[in-house]
Amino acid sequence: MKLEYFFVLVISSIISFCSFSCEKKNVEAPYALTISEGFINPIGFYDSRPTLSWKLPVSEQVKSQTAYQVVLASSEELLPNNPDLWDSNKQDSEQVSFVKYQGKVLESRQKVYWQVRYWNENGKVSEWSEANTFELGLLHNIDWKAKWTGLDTAKDSIKGVRKFLMHKPQYLRKGFTLPNHVKSARLYITAKGIFDVHLNGKNVSDDVMPPGWTPYNHRIETLTYNVTDFLEIGKNVIAVELATGWHSGRISRGKALYDNFASPKVLCQLEITLKDGSKQTILSDESWKGTTNGPIRLAGIYDGETYNANFEIPNWSTSNFDDVSWQNVEVEPISDDVQLEPKRHTTVKNKTIIKDVEIVSVKENSVIFNLKQNMVGIPNVKVPMKKGDTLTIRFSEMLLNDGTFYTTNYRSAQSTDYYIAAADGIIEYKPKFTFHGFQFVELSGFDKEAKPETTWVEGIVQHSDFEKNGTFTSSHHKLNQLQSNITWGLRDNFFDVPTDCPQRDERLGWTGDAQVISPTAMFNYNTHAFWTGWLQSMRETQSEHNNGLIPFIIPDVLQNNNGSSGWGDAGVIIPWDIYNITGDISVLEENYDMSKKWVSYYQSKAENYIPNMYSFADWLQPYPEKTGKIGNRGDTPKELINTAYFAHSAHLVSKMARVLGKTEEEKIYKKLYKEVANAFENTFFDNGKFTGKKQTQTSYLLAIYFDLLKPETKVKAQKQLLEEIKNANNHLGTGFLGTPLLPKVLDDMGEIDLMYKILFKETYPSWFYSINQGATTMWERWNSFSKAEGYNPQSMNSLNHYAYGAIGQWMYERIAGIASLEPGYKKIRIAPIPNTDFLNSASASLNTPYGKASSSWKIENKTFQLEVVVAPNTSAEVHIPYGSIENLYVNGNLFKATSNIKLIHSDKEFFVISVNSGTYKFQTKL
Secondary structure, three states, X not given: OHHXXXXXXXXXXXXXXXXXXXXXXXXXXOEEEEEOOOEOOOEEEOOOOOEEEEEOOOEOOEOOEEEEEEEEEOOHHHOOOOOOOEEOXXXXXXXXXXXXXXXXXXXXXXXXXXXXXXXXXXXXXXXXXXXXXXXXXXXXHHHOOOOEEEOOOOOOOEEOHHHOEEOOOEEEEEEEXXXXXXXXXXXXXXXXXXXXXXXXXXXOOOOEOOOOOOOOOOEEEEEEEEOHHHOOOEEEEEEEEEEOHHHHOOEOOOEOOOOOOOOOEEEEEEEEEEOOOOEEEEEOOOOOEEEOOOOEEEEEOOOEEEEEHHHOOOOOOOOOOOOOOOEEOEEEOOOOOOEEEEOOOOOEEEEEEEOOOEEEEEEOOEEEEEEEEEEEEEEEEEEEXXXXXXXXXXXXXXXXXXXXXXXXXXXXOOOEEEEEOOOOEEEEEOOOOOOEEEEEEEEEOOOOOOOOOHHHEEEEEEEEOOOEOEEEEEOOHHHHHHHHHHHHHHXXXXXXXXXXXXXXXXXXXXXXXXXXXXXXHHHHEOOHHHHHHHHHHHHHHXXXXXXXXXXXXXXXXXXXOOOOOOOOOHHHHHHHHHHHHHOOOHHHHHHHHHHHHHHHHHHHHEEOOEEOOOOOOOOOOOOOHHHOXXXXXXXXXXXXXXXXXXXXXXXXXXXXXXXXXXXHHHHHHHHHHHHHHHHHHHHHXXXXXXXXXXXXXXXXHHHHHOOOOOHHHHHHHHHHHHHHHHHOOOOOOOOOOOOOHHHHHHHHOOOHHHHHHHHOOOOOOOHHHHHHOOOOOOOOOOOOEEOOOEEOOOXXXXXXXXXXXXXXXXXXXXXXXXXXXXHHHOXXXXXXXXXXXXXXXXXXXXXXXXXXXXEEEEEEOOEEEEEEEEEEEEEEEEEEOOOOHHHOEEOOEEOOOOOOEEEEEEOOOOEEEEEEEEEEEEEEEO
């Protein structure tokens, strides 16, 4: 009995131990920790009151979060139990994104460590996440002890295109000595201009043309680099190449806005902590030396770069170089009028290399290469040359019929690089302080005895450093090409700011182009920080105008004191888009006042709610080719467009006010919206028909989508819209403003099949028309080029313009079927509506704030199959457009309602299933 009892005790102990262990075992830790707009472990960060986000693991243990705890500390050793900066304590909340930091005030240079854990739907607590960090940059002007430093290049500048003065690039350096090993070092740096910085002969970063482009009269962005490993005991040197960039170069129509053509200057502060605990700071100041007698002779964004290898300065960026013969620099103090702030979005980087190149023509000492993709960036050339010869590198988006370059659309932008050889042999060269938009490269001036090879040229694709956020593909090769054209157009025109085009003498941040593309951009790429950074520039620019004006372009180098409906509305529409796609309420908080001021601008221009103001109208509306008409502003009256956007912006501001808890202001702006809408209908519509001389699709699209008509009038207007589309033989007739609204309105009307017909049209004007003419990016005009007629005769004819790529939103939301029902995709609608006349499959995926969501459908053997991924902590409504609930299979079994999957709607046309997080495979007979 005693032995038996002993075994019972042992077994009971084992069972008890297992039970205790199982109960105490925590669920998997959260991952993908980010701060503010998606930054991961940044240094030189801009925000001392960041928001904190994380994702839940994809696990059977985790369907949702019921609570969380975030801890922040000044050292990792204090985590998680002794956080000295902030402990949120346990918060009963499903929130996993944009949790506001509410701890101690953080300071410049401060490094912060943080962790998070959560409680799942069963109340079980997770493991703590790995510790992430962020390190703040220099947040205030007072943190800077350095001075603006450089040479006076204005006095010996030369005249370039349109007699515009061009500064010579500068080479600047400062030697210093370190008595001990380095424990840590940070380089804080910026420029009035653009720079490349070296320490002891090594390039500090791979940033392209930093610090980027802001309204320099308000704010200049600063960058922080960890340079601990670049320094050594004894002699060291910091060396900077400095060029004009956007600050002091030729911008747009020959205007120079900033500091009256002041010479570029650099500002840098190298802060070093040695292993013995002592500190040393190297500043840009009077002790620096400089020269303009280096190999980069000239550099301009529009016109290209000239590099003369005969002026190369061996070892100039190393510590064993003697700069005694170099010039003394000039310095300027830091002004409080311009804020120095850490860059709040990522820099431009070299992102892709195009090596699939073909030679299309060879003439005497000249060869043309086709990179097979319209791109933005620079070439990398490896070419045999003779000493003293000049290699000329020209660029073009397309060729003329005779095989020569089509450069009319570059206008005054020379877009040409030059390389002068210092010796016989193969040279390798890539420009540093310019960028080009091109598909074709022409080289001339190389060694006449050499036979051209495809390896002579590579294309280095450059754009702001964001990553893919979504994917879209289908069974139709032209639709896939359209998706490719959209994404190339986005990347090519996101060069630190959202530009209209990358090739001609413009490349400006046009607000109208940006507001129509912002949702499509955020589907395809993680551009959250990119947009919020640009919106800050917009707010700063608006502050120059007491009446709330938002100019056509940001930064506003045109300075024409004017604004346009549909363009200035970017200050309202883009923040609202960002909020709905990301769930980030701070973007509304930051931009709410700007949005109100823009509405007040409309009010200042309005009489009886009809604004009399400038407008680009429905820019580049297409005309029937047989008419020969080429007007840029289209046929929809500017007064109608002004009034429609006035109402729409007032409506969006009322919605922002509701989200922000501003109840009284919500009522004010909602009332204003209704008053403007009433004036709109009474002025421009009669019994549902537009009263203008020329009926346009856009007049109806604005009225319907912005909800400006009484319900009974709206129904009649919808019929009129369908009539206009029918009159156009089911072609679109819309420009920049009408085009993004067309699929949304037809979708709301249930005219999905009609939208498919419009989208898949092959003839002008249509999305596939440009593809049939060989387009690899989106075009500025619906008829920028045709194989039969050649190029549009107007010089304003960019072949890389993203506005018409706004159709990408509908491709994600309706063809593939992923749409947000709640801000940030907390609740998702999966509702593809296939059209088997054009497609038998399509799929898309998105990285939402909660994790991956995807929808993939195909039709084969008279069976509809839909595979859905719903991220943790979210739910979805899945719309099944075929079959009946009786023959619906879910994950291989006949549908049966459970706690995770429920039927919420069923009729003859479709049925809707509600699901929680997980992966589901639906199948039903057609």
